[in-house]
Amino acid sequence: xxxxxxxxxxxxxxxxxxxxxxxxxxxxxxxxxxxxxxxxxxxxxxxxxxxxxxxxxxxxxxxxxxxxxxxxxxxxxxxxxxxxxxxxxxxxxxxxxxxxxxxxxxxxxxxxxxxxxxxxxxxxxxxxxxxxxxxxxxxxxxxxxxxxxxxxxxxxxxxxxx
Numbered sequence: 590x591x592x593x594x595x596x597x598x599x600x601x602x603x604x605x606x607x608x609x610x611x612x613x614x615x616x617x618x619x620x621x622x623x624x625x626x627x628x629x630x631x632x633x634x635x636x637x638x639x640x641x642x643x644x645x646x647x648x649x650x651x652x653x654x655x656x657x658x659x660x661x662x663x664x665x666x667x668x669x670x671x672x673x674x675x676x677x678x679x680x681x682x683x684x685x686x687x688x689x690x691x692x693x694x695x696x697x698x699x700x701x702x703x704x705x706x707x708x709x710x711x712x713x714x715x716x717x718x719x720x721x722x723x724x725x726x727x728x729x730x731x732x733x734x735x736x737x738x739x740x741x742x743x744x745x746x747x748x749x750x751x
Contacts, residue, residue, distance in 0.1 A: 599738050599739075599741070599742045601735075601738075602646060602731070602734045602735070602738065603646055604646075605635070605643040605644060605645060606643070606644045606649060607641070607642065607643065607644075608622055608623075608634075608641075608642045608644070610644075611644050611648075611649055611652060614649065615649075615652060615653060615656050617656060622652065625652065625655055628666050628670070629655060629669065629670065629673065631651065631673055631678050631681070632648065632651055632652065632655070633648070634648050647682065649685075650682040650685040650686050651678065651681055651682050651685060652685065653684075653685030653686070653688055654680075654681035654682055654683070654684035654685030654686075654688070655669055655681060655685070656685070656688070657684050657685060657687075657688035658672060658681070658684060661688065669681075
């Protein structure tokens, strides 16, 4: 039996993604992503010639958060719109990251983001990270994500060959 590679090679965590890549990653049809764009003004992928959509990593986190709120937590479209109004985009993005991040890299990234935001509430200020610590943790998080991507790619190759 011949195994045919149907996906592109692993992209960097910071790379832009097409609608088809995001649809596969989130396990939702492309038309659902376009529908969510029409219902949530906060979802704004870059659009290039011919209307092609390119999603930044932040867009994917936001979509993952919307997906988690709708499918996992049982919110309605109006309920998620209310979450956007009451809790903000950052909350939905963190919900998306939490749904996806069971790794040390994800936890480190969340701590770094919370620790460096002066506008966050008092609970988030408890981390007390200075710029140096934030920079170090950001670097560690990026390296861990890259290592995880390499390990996942190796596991996929083993599955395909085995």
